[in-house]
Amino acid sequence: MEILIVEDEERIANTLKKNFIKEGHHAVVALNGEDAIESMQGSHFDIILLDWRLPKLTGLELCKKLRSTGNDTPIILLTALNDIQNKVDALEAGADDYITKPFSFEEVTARINAVLRRYKATIKKIPFGEMNLNLIDRTVEHENKLIKLSAREFELLKYFLFNKGTIINKEKICKDVWNFDFSPMTNVIEVTVKNLRKKLETEANCSFIKTIYGEGYLFLAD
Amino acid sequence: MEILIVEDEERIANTLKKNFIKEGHHAVVALNGEDAIESMQGSHFDIILLDWRLPKLTGLELCKKLRSTGNDTPIILLTALNDIQNKVDALEAGADDYITKPFSFEEVTARINAVLRRYKATIKKIPFGEMNLNLIDRTVEHENKLIKLSAREFELLKYFLFNKGTIINKEKICKDVWNFDFSPMTNVIEVTVKNLRKKLETEANCSFIKTIYGEGYLFLAD
DNA sequence: AACAATTATGAAAAATTTTTCATCAGTAAG
DNA sequence: CTTACTGATGAAAAATTTTTCATAATTGTT
16 A cells, blocks of 8 residues: 655654555655655555644645645544544545544554545446456556556446446447437447457456347446 | 436426426436436436335435446435435445435425535536636536547646646656656647647636746646 | 747647448348 | 348558647846
């Protein structure tokens, strides 16, 4: 797991980091809000532990900033205070949970697991077979490999997943994926299906898209 | 507002529909789960009112199905029963709220507003100026017009929005948007900035991307 | 004002995606 | 086993996106 620790007290930050690494995770420390933003460019984190009091940008401000720019990485605020106002502010700023200092490492991992459990219910990935369609990056993930999809392939796969288990005819695909109201004069659909099949089935070793002769396609997975 | 009413009792469905239309919204009625899925292809709804008991596919099943395929339109379940088990099931299936029958129209609108208030906090749109960057469709929305962005333009705009208010130099843009570790040998960045500017500034009549001579770019909005 | 450095721009070139088309393969039914 | 129809495939063509390049415009400095 990739963990970002945003904490100006180096002692606390390093203790957390050591413990996470001991548990087999990967942890990065940022000593202030600006460093944190810096660290997040390009990299992906599964969770952010964020100190409430930070030099320059406060934890609350950073939290708001991240949320306002569409970043929804789970955030746990670390706060020294234990008054109710904090909790309200924290949740309103878009944090997922908070831990009051001093805390034990066990408490931190417990909170992380709880937050991630909740978060995973809303994560923007659609699983099928051994794969996942990542709706944000528009890629298919399989055993830490990434398959890039073109825009059309992405839309078609999303459509198949939405309708998995039911036969869909080409008129509907044409209408819903291509936004054509008239029926396709050519075989664009078949060609796109072919290309999508190749991408998916080169990676996984099974076929998801079944052809129902004279009727359409049927997507099977799980 | 676009409202989908999934309800097999036509009397209730039509009463709701009439009331919504009277309030200036747009409402579509689906009499069963399959019709509902049909209605959702291609169309967008802001909220779904979903009957608990439906012929064929139950409300709960439909709810689960939508959520499992990445659809996160707010759902309010309409249920005749009032036992705790329902509430738990509803929320676990991914519904946002529930209303027990019989209900008044005022109650429905109140619940809708409450759900939408909560939902909007997590919606995947980044506002800037009079515009919105839609992270799902990868378009810019402005006065019910849509501006299509290419993949690079989208990534660059997202990056600008994430870093708005701070000057970002080209080495960082190159690293974070293009994933090049070496500095750009050509002026791809300037060209992409130019094209993005044209798209945004043809539509809105103001300039968002400011050039800081010798330093980089600065995105200003709000 | 003149100069050097930086940025902007139009247009060509390259790469990629999307569509078309001709042809081959598979299916159902007589 | 044919036949007629439906779907699959490779490759060409068209459209779009991305990059490159030459040149023009702008900025800061002397």
